[in-house]
Amino acid sequence: MDIIERNNIHVTGNLDAPSCIVFNAGFGLDQTSFKEVIPAFENDYQIVTFDNVSVGKSDSNAFSPKRYETINGFAADLAEIITALELNNIIYVGHSVSGITGMLTYTHYPELFQKMVLVGASPRYLNDPATSYIGGFDVPTLNSLFEAMEANYYAWAAGFSKLAMRNEDRPELAEEFAYNLGKIREDMAIIIARAIFYLDHRAELPKLKIPTLILQTENDVAVPPVVGEYIHRHISDSRLVKVHTEGHFPQISAPQEVIAAIQSFI
């Protein structure tokens, strides 16, 4: 299988730079979601962007329900991209679930990573009363979410986009996200959403031993502020920065703030 084609990989920026920044977008978004952020780093870094299987211009024939029934499938893809491109000194910017896939990949290839940026990431979305962990979702809520996805995916996508994007004064942002969600094949979207919403990688957080920046927005339907604080507490060399924008997609709704936070971190 051709990984470049599978993941629609692009390597741009300063190809002679000693470090690279790998941008990896979360569920429902493709590499263009970082388009407002990337130019700020193009002169000083190699820039690697790609589309996870199921979104953008990735090869949908590469989708396998078994491979992607857990997010380890996406972590395996990321590892293959990194090794195929022979990347090292990686500054990894992972949005949402892709922050966690980056963390999983790091645990097996720690020598290749230099710094980690987690944008709106969550190690577990489901509350865990046994450990008093608040992830933001309980089982009935998730059951309703999947019922809604299965009953009418496109209606769900439209509703979820508004909730997740916020920024009601700029409705075009939610509309674009809804459009992107709508382009994902319904069966793929449901399998991936299950993999995401039922993941639990809290145990991996303390294994992250590189400087890590955690970006947390306000009023994020997927990741409440306590999750960002939880990640911060469990990664020893981490910095928590609050981005002053609403919703789950600060790279889209507040790119300048994201750029400033990353620049001061790296």
Added chain:
Amino acid sequence: MPQNNWIRKALDFVNQTSYLDRNNPAPVILSNSLRHVKQATDASLILHIEFVDEDTARVRGALPESYNEFTITSASLQRVIKSQGSRVVFWEEIPEAGHGLTNILKHIHAVVMLPVTTITTDGILLIGWEHPLKFNEDFKVCMETISVRLREILEQTRQLNYFRKIAVRYGAILHRVPHALVFINNDGRSGWINEEAAQLLHLATPGDQLTAVISDAMTHLRERALNKEEIYKKAIEVFSKVDVTRDWEWHFPDETLLVSYLPVQMPQISGRLWVFEKKQPIGG
């Protein structure tokens, strides 16, 4: 360096894994088996890899544990295993390419891959050593023995899971039946009651019960009946036959129970099934 007695190690492995603790969940049984493999082989890396589709494999158990649930693109690995006719693969030196495991095996010098296919799963056990190792005949016998035993363990675990699921399913169904169900095995030791029966017999928990406990509770129930003498006489008659008895009325101050007595005779199990159903008032 002391000579490895591989035959002895194989026997030790078989002995250590001969007892399957049925109370343990399947992942724990497999994890314990991997520890015994590590103990027997002194390997640095042990991965139980399951092929989940033609291009993907997932690590179901691992030492070190950090590889648990690791996902591997496995098309080339699956080709290697098939090309060997699903026999054990011995690599004293790891081929440079063609297996898709380069990253996983970057610190490994020697590898053995044992096919561990069951009825429902297809996979291998990968054992890797960080130091060079010569594979003599005894070593190969040891690996073949471990391979056979692991297949047995996986199959036993699969069956255990299957029967657990069946037990859970039928338990859930029988506990929801609105009648009180009491089953007494003919072995004279064990029995089973559903939730409704536990309430009727004033027993704390449904499920498996000692026959003596159920018999005592049934006696107490009968003693509370208004027609206990009649029940007692009919019971002698019923027990002397092997026929089904239905619509046997047990009267209590506040209700009447319709009791069925059904002898169960099957090759795997024999016993007596009692069904207690509340008699609905006429017109009710």
